[in-house]
Amino acid sequence: MYLLNDRKLLLCVGGGIAAYKCAELVRFLTGAGATVQVAMTGAAARFVSPLTLQTLSGNPVATDLLDASQDATVGHIRLADEADAVLVAPATADLLARLALGITNDVVTAAVLATRAPVVIAPSMNVNMYSHPAVRANIKTLEGYGYSVLEPDSGELACGWEGQGRLPDPEDLADGLAACFVERDLEGMSVLVSAGPSREALDPVRYISNRSSGRMGYALAAAARRRGAAVTLVSGPSSLRPPRDCSLIDVETAEDFREQMLDRAVDADVVMMVAAVADYAPTTVAKNKIKKGDAQMRVEFVKTPDVLSLLGERARRPNSVLVGFAAETENLAANALAKLQRKKLDLVVANDVSRKDGGFDSTENAALIIDRDGKDESTGSMSKDELADRILDRVVALRQPAAASSAGA
Ligand code: CTP
Numbered sequence: 001m002y003l004l005n006d007r008k009l010l011l012c013v014g015g016g017i018a019a020y021k022c023a024e025l026v027r028f029l030t031g032a033g034a035t036v037q038v039a040m041t042g043a044a045a046r047f048v049s050p051l052t053l054q055t056l057s058g059n060p061v062a063t064d065l066l067d068a069s070q071d072a073t074v075g076h077i078r079l080a081d082e083a084d085a086v087l088v089a090p091a092t093a094d095l096l097a098r099l100a101l102g103i104t105n106d107v108v109t110a111a112v113l114a115t116r117a118p119v120v121i122a123p124s125m126n127v128n129m130y131s132h133p134a135v136r137a138n139i140k141t142l143e144g145y146g147y148s149v150l151e152p153d154s155g156e157l158a159c160g161w162e163g164q165g166r167l168p169d170p171e172d173l174a175d176g177l178a179a180c181f182v183e184r185d186l187e188g189m190s191v192l193v194s195a196g197p198s199r200e201a202l203d204p205v206r207y208i209s210n211r212s213s214g215r216m217g218y219a220l221a222a223a224a225r226r227r228g229a230a231v232t233l234v235s236g237p238s239s240l241r242p243p244r245d246c247s248l249i250d251v252e253t254a255e256d257f258r259e260q261m262l263d264r265a266v267d268a269d270v271v272m273m274v275a276a277v278a279d280y281a282p283t284t285v286a287k288n289k290i291k292k293g294d295a296q297m298r299v300e301f302v303k304t305p306d307v308l309s310l311l312g313e314r315a316r317r318p319n320s321v322l323v324g325f326a327a328e329t330e331n332l333a334a335n336a337l338a339k340l341q342r343k344k345l346d347l348v349v350a351n352d353v354s355r356k357d358g359g360f361d362s363t364e365n366a367a368l369i370i371d372r373d374g375k376d377e378s379t380g381s382m383s384k385d386e387l388a389d390r391i392l393d394r395v396v397a398l399r400q401p402a403a404a405s406s407a408g409a
Pocket of ligand 1: 254273274275276277278279304305306307308309323324325326327328339
């Protein structure tokens, strides 16, 4: 996650059973290139050892507001001032109440009250405690202070109950922190993204597909959501974990992509067709498994619908932006421009898929981005997360002229 690279993060750990997950979280954050300082409540230090978090973060852990030696190295004001962002996880009912009231009787509450950095709160507790009006009211108060609150996940809870109360996974907590470092310039917008490969069946057990992992589309969906959009992700089969808080529609075939994307595009402000949709599908699907036979076998294919072209022809929301991708192995710029014009796009993102260091099934990518006015930009090789934000910057820029003129009207 490039947004966390070189950031100074303060992790404030509360005293709930989910505190054990903070060990993995610290590893995840340092792995993303962040410097992590940890502060713990007294109860948190009984659930997970400060030594564990000190070893994993590589920094001393603050546990005691009134300890003179700690105050010299990890005093609450220093922690508060040095942080680029603060995460409180797990935020117990008690910790939420103290934060809401501004009670600073330990190093965690004192640091949170003292910081001027963005604060992310991740509550985690028993489902009945979470739904209690006192907890709801405290969360509302904290939101009123400008803190962003990450809703807990639902599922089996350590206390034996089922329901909402689980601390989100480290990836999702990190994503909540990453959102502190982007502008919410897609707030109020609806973004539709397709991702992953399509699968076209040959018989009940075999299919034709491609090497798309879905990473670029998933990265765009996550980036759009961090920037405030309501995101729908139409995905072909992918092993990736879906980004949090996106509405996920699972599909398989080119026909499925056509149906879902065309249905939903009318309500979207931004439509991004990232999926590697098969251009051809077997003419017929055998009812039974095809048996081994002659030395050679022929399969007849029929052209699939070009979903992106259909989207380009359709009536769309005023000022909406249609983004297509172009996977090329030669004449990158000319082929990409031809696709932009032929498919009536606002923006095309072209990849040279013959490169070893990017494109399909890779974590990195380099792209040539061309907009409808011919303005082009060649990005160097970068993570798909970062490229996603670069693409969204261009989307936002394309929406701006009309937004500015309607504001002036
Ligand atoms: N696309 C689509 N429906 C298809 C094939 C492709 O919507 N049946 C979309 C892709 O999601 C991508 C864009 O069209 O956004 C370009 O895909 P690409 O494979 O690069 O090009 P094609 O249009 O298939 O043309 P060619 O294979 O000849 O390069």
